[in-house]
Amino acid sequence: MQTSRVIERILIAIPVIIGIGIIIFLIMRLTPGDPVDIMMGQAGHVSEREVELLREQWHLDESIPVQLGYFLKDLFRGDLGMSFTKGRPVWELIKQTLPATIELAVFGAFFALAIAIPIGVVSAVKQNSLLDRVSMATAFFGICMPIFWMGIILIIVFSINLNWLPTYGRIAYDVRLQEITGFYIIDSILTGNMPALASTLKHLIMPSITLGFPMAAIVARVMRSSMLEVLRNDYVVMARAKGLGEFRVIVKHAMRNAMIPTVTVIGLEIGMLLGGNMIVETVFSWPGLGRLVVSSIFVRDYPLVQGVVMIYAFTFVFANLIVDILYTYINPKISI
Amino acid sequence: MSRIQPLNPERMRLRDYYLTRLRLTGKNFVKFLYKLSRNPSAMIGLLVLLFFVFLAVAGPLIVPVDPMEVNLLARLKPPSWMDGGSEENLLGTDQLGMDLFSRIIVGTRISLMIGLLTVSISILIGTTLGLLAGYYRGMLDKLLSRFADLLLSFPWLIFAIFTMAVIGPGFNNLVFALTFKGWVGFFRLVRGEVLSEKTKEYVDASRALGQNNLKIMLREIMPNILNSIIVLGTLRMGFMIIMEASLSFLGLGIQYPEPAWGSMVNIGRDYMLSAWWISTFSGIAILVLVLAVNMLGEGLRDILDPRMRRIE
Numbered sequence: 001m002q003t004s005r006v007i008e009r010i011l012i013a014i015p016v017i018i019g020i021g022i023i024i025f026l027i028m029r030l031t032p033g034d035p036v037d038i039m040m041g042q043a044g045h046v047s048e049r050e051v052e053l054l055r056e057q058w059h060l061d062e063s064i065p066v067q068l069g070y071f072l073k074d075l076f077r078g079d080l081g082m083s084f085t086k087g088r089p090v091w092e093l094i095k096q097t098l099p100a101t102i103e104l105a106v107f108g109a110f111f112a113l114a115i116a117i118p119i120g121v122v123s124a125v126k127q128n129s130l131l132d133r134v135s136m137a138t139a140f141f142g143i144c145m146p147i148f149w150m151g152i153i154l155i156i157v158f159s160i161n162l163n164w165l166p167t168y169g170r171i172a173y174d175v176r177l178q179e180i181t182g183f184y185i186i187d188s189i190l191t192g193n194m195p196a197l198a199s200t201l202k203h204l205i206m207p208s209i210t211l212g213f214p215m216a217a218i219v220a221r222v223m224r225s226s227m228l229e230v231l232r233n234d235y236v237v238m239a240r241a242k243g244l245g246e247f248r249v250i251v252k253h254a255m256r257n258a259m260i261p262t263v264t265v266i267g268l269e270i271g272m273l274l275g276g277n278m279i280v281e282t283v284f285s286w287p288g289l290g291r292l293v294v295s296s297i298f299v300r301d302y303p304l305v306q307g308v309v310m311i312y313a314f315t316f317v318f319a320n321l322i323v324d325i326l327y328t329y330i331n332p333k334i335s336i
Numbered sequence: 337m338s339r340i341q342p343l344n345p346e347r348m349r350l351r352d353y354y355l356t357r358l359r360l361t362g363k364n365f366v367k368f369l370y371k372l373s374r375n376p377s378a379m380i381g382l383l384v385l386l387f388f389v390f391l392a393v394a395g396p397l398i399v400p401v402d403p404m405e406v407n408l409l410a411r412l413k414p415p416s417w418m419d420g421g422s423e424e425n426l427l428g429t430d431q432l433g434m435d436l437f438s439r440i441i442v443g444t445r446i447s448l449m450i451g452l453l454t455v456s457i458s459i460l461i462g463t464t465l466g467l468l469a470g471y472y473r474g475m476l477d478k479l480l481s482r483f484a485d486l487l488l489s490f491p492w493l494i495f496a497i498f499t500m501a502v503i504g505p506g507f508n509n510l511v512f513a514l515t516f517k518g519w520v521g522f523f524r525l526v527r528g529e530v531l532s533e534k535t536k537e538y539v540d541a542s543r544a545l546g547q548n549n550l551k552i553m554l555r556e557i558m559p560n561i562l563n564s565i566i567v568l569g570t571l572r573m574g575f576m577i578i579m580e581a582s583l584s585f586l587g588l589g590i591q592y593p594e595p596a597w598g599s600m601v602n603i604g605r606d607y608m609l610s611a612w613w614i615s616t617f618s619g620i621a622i623l624v625l626v627l628a629v630n631m632l633g634e635g636l637r638d639i640l641d642p643r644m645r646r647i648e
Binding site for chain 1: 482485486487489490491492493494497498499501502503504574578581582585586587588598601602604605608609612615616618619622623626627630631
């Protein structure tokens with residue numbers, strides 16, 4: 001039963017990916033004027049040959065539906081075009097910056113969940129206690145806080161005034177690290193390079209907290225409210241009546257079911273994590289995808305912007321696909 | 337002389353049901369105000385929001401210094417209580433010597449305008465399409481729902497950044513980029529509500545009384561889903577204000593030297609070492625406004641639409 005559901009869910013993702021491609025294509029055509037002229041105007045000093053190449057690459061002399069056809073064909077071949085400011089294929093640039101972004105996103109999400117789930121559970125169990133009130137007030141702040149501002153405040157306090165943490169980048173300039181996978185944490189462990197590991201971790205602290213904070217806020221609130229609902233159920237009373245310890249009742253009986261709505265929200269929040277990623281990378285000069293796309297916007301490197309946005313959108317679809325599949329496993333009701 | 341016939345019980349029931357559905361104004365509004373006044377966080381939110389509205393309207397008249405006046409002699413001056421600060425510039429100045437306090441006050445207008453405009457347009461489009469799709473179903477519903485799902489599969493900020501990157505910065509473009517996806521939330525909400533309201537008796541009753549479809553949608557169903565729309569709209573407004581600030585921060589929204597809070601935070605980033613006040617105070621303005629809007633929004637949700645508590 002479950003396998004067929006999983007396959008069905010994967011098949012649904014295919015038209016979504018095509019649809020995303022079409023929307024991105026159509027938005028690209030909203031450019032006021034000829035995109036090639038705009039791009040070349042920004043780039044300056046371009047030869048006729050380059051302009052020709054770009055026109056050819058974008059099939060600008062064809063009709064819109066034909067252009068769309070070419071666009072989707074290239075997309076499915078994995079060809080995202082050439083970045084004209086960097087003179088390299090977009091896909092290559094993405095591959096190069098992706099590890100930095102993934103490392104940051106994983107740490108951000110890890111920070112968010114490691115804090116939010118226990119806080120949500122404890123707040124529900126000790127409802128209306130001081131801890132509950134303080135953490136829910138903090139969570140409310142987390143939802144209202146613009147993360148770019150939070151990042152800057154962290155830098156002002158912890159880097160500039162206290163001088164505890166580095167301001168920008170992934171690793172200190174004077175630390176050497178041999179790159180193997182592109183993930184600095186993994187590389188420094190593989191090469192047994194402790195100074196590099198320490199430096200990488202130090203550089204990760206503030207960006208991950210900034211990135212994860214809004215997610216932590218929302219997940220903690222949802223976890224708390226679904227936990228409160230679950231704790232009222234008969235089977236929790238039953239588990240207590242059986243004489244199970246409070247810890248066991250909460251962790252094994254209540255939490256498992258309270259996780260179901262939380263997982264859905266986590267799936268949706270991955271979108272926030274991806275969008276926030278662009279901002280956090282800009283604030284902390286993190287050399288990842290987000291900073292790549294933001295900096296290429298200002299030189300109007302459309303192929304690069306388009307390619308990276310596509311990767312972000314696909315990641316979101318893919319992440320939600322995984323969440324949905326995970327969901328069928330934690331919620332047995334769905335699989336029947 | 338004809339005697340007035342008593343209504344049969346079935347028709348009485350229908351009539352009562354029908355009448356209760358119409359009784360939405362007057363007494364209920366007073367009840368709503370009473371409930372609102374008993375909800376302290378919603379009241380604080382409302383008062384702070386009203387204060388910001390006052391600043392947005394009266395801002396240019398009450399500011400101590402012209403917010404666009406460049407004074408290079410007074411650049412990067414610290415807040416008045418610090419060494420080197422002066423009474424004239426309460427919160428200090430930026431790198432062009434423009435007064436931060438005045439700029440923050442005047443900047444209220446941009447944030448509130450964007451919030452109000454994007455949410456109103458989203459409500460208008462989303463509600464209209466949602467009513468039509470939910471009421472008539474069919475092909476229109478299928479098409480709109482698929483399109484809405486597709487837009488939902490884009491992360492918000494990435495979609496907005498991308499759109500702004502293509503169409504360029506500016507106020508109108510910002511409103512366009514934010515509403516392009518903003519209507520979807522209202523569309524889904526209204527469509528879902530219409531689907532469930534449509535099956536209720538009062539809709540049958542008004543149809544039996546010979547009302548046409550347009551009247552049923554606007555006069556019967558709409559009043560019953562208005563609460564949910566108001567709640568979502570308020571909560572969405574806080575979100576839109578953050579989105580505007582984020583885009584302006586990235587240099588894609590309202591551009592410096594226009595006094596938009598997001599771009600002021602961005603300018604301050606280059607002077608973090610020497611002039612922390614630029615980013616700090618501009619960001620506090622965003623935070624306080626969004627806090628107020630969301631406090632009001634969550635208060636309204638508790639009063640008007642307790643079911644929505646679960647969707648966070």
